[in-house]
Amino acid sequence: MSAKLETLCQSLQNILGERIGTLTTALGEVTLVVSAANYKGVAKTLRDHPDLRFDQLIDLCGVDYSTYGDAAATDTAGSPRYAAVSHLLSVEKNWRLRLRVFATDNDYPMVDTLTDVWNSVNWFEREAFDLFGIMFNGHTDLRRILTDYGFIGHPFRKDFPIFGNVEMCYDPEKKRVIYQPVTIEPRTVTPRIIREENYGGAQGTNHG
Amino acid sequence: MAEIRNYTLNFGPQHPAAHGVLRLVLEMDGEVVVRADPHIGLLHRATEKLAEERTWIQSLPYLDRLDYTSMIINEHPYVMAIERLLGVEVPLRAQYIRVMFDEITRIHNHLLSIGTQALDVGAMTMVLYTFREREDIADILEATTGARMHGAYYRPGGVYRDLPDRMPRYEVNKFKNAETVRQLNEARSGSLLDFIEDFTNRFPIYCDEYETLLTDNRIWKQRLVGIGVVSPERALQLGFSGPMLRGSGIEWDLRRKQPYEVYDRLEFDIPVGVEGDCYDRYLVRMEEMRQANRIIKQCIAWLRADSAKGAGPVMTDNHKVAPPSREKMKGNMEELIHHFKLFTEGIHVPAGEVYSSIEHAKGEFGVYLISDGANKPYRFKLRSAAYTHLSAMNEMAKGHMIADAVTIIGTMDIVFGDVDR
Numbered sequence: 142m143s144a145k146l147e148t149l150c151q152s153l154q155n156i157l158g159e160r161i162g163t164l165t166t167a168l169g170e171v172t173l174v175v176s177a178a179n180y181k182g183v184a185k186t187l188r189d190h191p192d193l194r195f196d197q198l199i200d201l202c203g204v205d206y207s208t209y210g211d212a213a214a215t216d217t218a219g220s221p222r223y224a225a226v227s228h229l230l231s232v233e234k235n236w237r238l239r240l241r242v243f244a245t246d247n248d249y250p251m252v253d254t255l256t257d258v259w260n261s262v263n264w265f266e267r268e269a270f271d272l273f274g275i276m277f278n279g280h281t282d283l284r285r286i287l288t289d290y291g292f293i294g295h296p297f298r299k300d301f302p303i304f305g306n307v308e309m310c311y312d313p314e315k316k317r318v319i320y321q322p323v324t325i326e327p328r329t330v331t332p333r334i335i336r337e338e339n340y341g342g343a344q345g346t347n348h349g
Numbered sequence: 350m351a352e353i354r355n356y357t358l359n360f361g362p363q364h365p366a367a368h369g370v371l372r373l374v375l376e377m378d379g380e381v382v383v384r385a386d387p388h389i390g391l392l393h394r395a396t397e398k399l400a401e402e403r404t405w406i407q408s409l410p411y412l413d414r415l416d417y418t419s420m421i422i423n424e425h426p427y428v429m430a431i432e433r434l435l436g437v438e439v440p441l442r443a444q445y446i447r448v449m450f451d452e453i454t455r456i457h458n459h460l461l462s463i464g465t466q467a468l469d470v471g472a473m474t475m476v477l478y479t480f481r482e483r484e485d486i487a488d489i490l491e492a493t494t495g496a497r498m499h500g501a502y503y504r505p506g507g508v509y510r511d512l513p514d515r516m517p518r519y520e521v522n523k524f525k526n527a528e529t530v531r532q533l534n535e536a537r538s539g540s541l542l543d544f545i546e547d548f549t550n551r552f553p554i555y556c557d558e559y560e561t562l563l564t565d566n567r568i569w570k571q572r573l574v575g576i577g578v579v580s581p582e583r584a585l586q587l588g589f590s591g592p593m594l595r596g597s598g599i600e601w602d603l604r605r606k607q608p609y610e611v612y613d614r615l616e617f618d619i620p621v622g623v624e625g626d627c628y629d630r631y632l633v634r635m636e637e638m639r640q641a642n643r644i645i646k647q648c649i650a651w652l653r654a655d656s657a658k659g660a661g662p663v664m665t666d667n668h669k670v671a672p673p674s675r676e677k678m679k680g681n682m683e684e685l686i687h688h689f690k691l692f693t694e695g696i697h698v699p700a701g702e703v704y705s706s707i708e709h710a711k712g713e714f715g716v717y718l719i720s721d722g723a724n725k726p727y728r729f730k731l732r733s734a735a736y737t738h739l740s741a742m743n744e745m746a747k748g749h750m751i752a753d754a755v756t757i758i759g760t761m762d763i764v765f766g767d768v769d770r
Contacts, residue, residue: 167701167702168433168434168701168703169433170702170703170704172702196585196586197585197586197588198588199588199590199706199713199715199732200704200715200717200730200732202717202728202730204719204728205728209721209727210700210721210722226717228704228715228717228732232585232599232601235606235607237704239702239704259586259588260586260587260588261586261587261588261737261740261741262588263740264736264737264739264740285390286389286390287389287390287393287769287770288390288393289390296395296398297395297397297398303398303399303402329402331403331404331407331693331694331695331724331725333723333724333725334694334697334723334724335697335721335722335723336697336722
């Protein structure tokens with residue numbers, strides 16, 4: 142771990158204290174996980190504290206963890222399913238941080254909005270709402286953004302089929318374009334496989 | 350007295366100045382924009398979801414199709430992210446080739462950006478000049494990757510193949526006589542590097558031509574100076590990056606501040622604006638092209654085969670990541686197995702998450718990957734600069750005339766493959 146990252150981790154620990162859920166460093170990147178209750182407060186501190194100064198929010202995206210890893214081996218029933226992951230950048234200090242918050246309720250995932258902390262998050266939150274159905278409490282304009290007008294469902298959830306649920310076609314009798322259930326069979330060309338560690342003599346690449 | 354009320358104007362999605370399929374709902378007060386609400390997603394192809402269903406290598410060509418005006422630079426953060434997760438070392442020659450092509454694509458992008466912006470505000474000639482040079486760059490890409498646009502050239506562990514020794518030449522046909530062909534082939538008589546070097550020698554003269562056409566042009570300045578002003582504080586708050594951030598006077602360039610590949614060995618300057626208006630951003634882009642040209646020259650000097658340090662492989666020899674050579678594969682059982690496993694099952698990337706970003710021609714282009722150890726990504730998020738820039742449309746266009754909305758779209762340098770993903 143470089144000296145810079147160590148300074149960052151130390152400052153985070155000193156400043157945030159008990160509000161830190163977990164703080165990890167891997168592949169030269171620092172990841173901070175906070176609880177949904179502390180989320181907004183932590184974000185404000187990250188932006189304003191003179192030792193942190195995260196003045197830019199680069200990215201925010203939703204993640205659906207429902208099929209992560211070998212889903213059969215690990216029981217994921219009780220664990221939180223949706224997370225909002227944001228990437229912060231400090232232009233002044235020249236460092237980055239990943240901030241993750243899990244939504245507590247899997248049926249109605251909701252976290253606070255960050256629009257009044259970083260204005261750039263506006264469309265990213267709309268996107269996460271559109272694609273994952275994560276609600277952002279306090280967002281003033283939470284409309285769909287990427288999917289079609291009148292789209293039903295949240296397409297990037299892991300239980301949403303890649304072909305979708307409806308297809309569009311022209312109905313010669315009604316003389317207009319209609320939606321109907323998809324007619325193509327789903328197929329997998331290359332199956333998803335997770336091999337055990339060091340499969341086929343692969344060298345360990347676990348480096349922190 | 351007549352009653353005056355605001356009305357709503359629909360702009361796009363099929364509008365020549367919308368740079369693709371942007372639908373803009375403008376609330377107007379006379380000719381002044383009160384509110385601009387961009388509707389995007391008309392080109393949404395769910396690249397991120399598609400990539401979750403394909404192996405790591407299979408999704409690589411999708412990256413080209415994001416920002417289709419600067420193609421192979423898009424692949425860069427993706428391969429870098431995989432390399433970081435795998436812990437693979439990239440040969441130095443491949444790093445130089447990547448940097449060279451990043452800069453070639455940067456010129457490619459800015460030429461289109463400036464040319465079409467001029468076209469949008471009414472200067473027809475400019476686009477004819479810039480597309481003349483884009484033709485040369487398309488030839489370079491074709492000679493290297495085999496495709497004029499979507500190269501799929503970078504691979505985890507290096508680049509797909511080494512630079513060709515021979516530049517393709519024109520032949521005499523019924524449209525081009527021997528004398529024309531001789532002139533066209535003058536720069537093409539040597540290797541690809543010779544052709545690129547010839548281009549870099551010609552390019553500063555071309556830049557001067559563009560500047561003669563635009564920089565002091567009275568109409569150009571009337572359309573751009575003082576339009577879409579963004580203060581440095583707002584630029585940070587709105588998540589700007591690249592020329593949009595530098596135009597507002599913040600000296601921030603990932604190539605310098607968080608160097609990747611071999612950028613720390615190369616010399617170049619970072620241009621910054623003063624006023625933060627459209628004209629400053631135009632000047633920043635113009636200077637960036639000259640700086641990119643400078644970087645390409647340094648890369649060529651290093652890559653020259655006769656300099657001993659420039660020689661070497663362009664792909665890692667770790668066959669869990671990169672395929673073995675065809676020749677070896679045919680004669681060696683183990684290599685055959687590697688080849689087979691690589692192209693049926695794909696690479697297995699260790700579990701973890703990584704965000705890798707580069708200084709794209711449009712700003713910070715990042716890839717956020719979550720791997721659970723499978724042969725496919727678990728989550729794949731693309732962070733494109735144009736998406737964030739477009740989200741500031743309302744703030745930038747508010748209070749301007751409707752004709753200035755077009756200038757602002759032009760200065761954002763948006764491309765819809767990139768915004769909608």
